[in-house]
Amino acid sequence: MSSRLKEGKENLVERTKIQVKDLSVWFGSTQVLRGVNLDIKENRVTAIMGPSGCGKSTLIRTLNRMNDIIANCRTDGAVLLNGRNILDSTIDVVELRRKVGMVFQKPNPFPKSIYDNVAFGPKIHGMARGRELDELVERSLRDAALWDEVKDRLKMSALSLSGGQQQRLCIARALAVEPEVILMDEPCSALDPAATAKIESLMVSLKKNYTVVVVTHNMQQAARVSDFTAFLYLGEVIEYNDTKVVFNNPSNRLTEDFITGRFG
């Protein structure tokens, strides 16, 4: 794990994939995010940690405009993906969500077969059919470290899988539309430690091809998997830095209190 981290650091050119600028979000009259600034680096794992209710989900759901479906949600500021503001009203949200995939807290496979779950995205986007689609499904399942466990029962219901397998299936489903960024909102909070370990190592291997943003309220997880860590508290980014710096030498008292377990 730490060797991987070093490997990452050797590559000195760190391109910004997503730049969050002065982002504020309101639900009705309640302000949930207060002027958030964040540079998310390409091909890195960025963790967003903080106590529950501090706005982690709200922040990550802004990155693929999932908050659009919440009627009373209002957003201010900018989020640049590859330099373009995705909060702009002229942005094609459908195209954006194809580029920025999401994995949810609770595994949410469709009550369809394993194959059909992974094929869902490619089908609606008309990306592949027949043999080509089969290959795409296999590749996605391999990348999600699930292929060996399900290759003999692709036609079986996704709901017959264990919780951890379902979550990896959801990752495979997200990978199948070939996104650039993968957002994960507490992807392990419903899983046991063994399944959690699998997903964590998956996050690390995914950064080779994708930019990964993971929300967690588990700071050990942030320390284990991420290259950069943001500490969010009451809707504000208190600290954002190299994960090692945040954990070994935090510059803010609140961060220190959080990582030493004094609250959270």
Added chain:
Amino acid sequence: MTNRELKAKIAFTAIRASALIVVAVACLLILHIVVNGYKIVSWSFILDSPRRGMTAGGIFPAIYGTVCLIVLTLAFALPIGLASAIYFSEYFGSKWSSLVIITRAASNILAGVPSIVYGLLGLGLFVLLTGFGFSLLSSSLTLSFLTLPVIIAASEEALHSVPLAYREAALALGATRWQTVRHAVLPYAIPGMITASILALSRAAGETAPILLTGAAYFLPRLPTSIFDQFMALPFHIFTLSTQSVNPAITRPIQYGTVLVLISLVLGMNLVAIMIRAYYRKRVRALL
């Protein structure tokens, strides 16, 4: 037994008794109709026309008219009902727009309007204003209006029972709103929507007032051949036989027979609805 236990016991007994009364009344009603009606119901009763001033013969034209009416009402109400329910329930962003609120309120109000009022509405709107005349078309449009609020409310409920997680999963994959509805919501809501629609329709099949004012005929020598023709219908036929005939006593067996046929039709539709639901439940369970 303590005072509290006694009270609980009394309450339970009362609840059970009221439930029993409902079941008993329903059974007695059906039993009474079957006992008095089964003798007359035969193939010739079902397939013949009334004869001798409706004191003899069968009731085929009334059955035919009611079936036509059901099919036409279904053809109008189902697409409009399902589409409105989808619109109300799925187009999140516009959920609070005043148009949706007004339409939803209107739909709720319509559900409480007595059926005779629908009859008058149909008379004014379809028979007179649009010039469809006394016809199958006017009657089935009127019945569609009557069933629409029920279909919409029940379909919305079916849509709401589909987990939000499916919608989020599809949207997050870059599905459009319609693709989300089409592939991640409807497959799980359609059985419930269809079941609810058939149940609503089976109630409409027994309505008399709305068709009386818009197209049902007392007696017709010929079957309707177009949607602009008048028609005979089972509920109206029962009304005619029992109140308008020269000698209601003579037609009594025919009345019972007609009621039996109407009830069988309605119960049959309920049965179909239940079977559709059971079939899809089993299919979903097979996937679990």
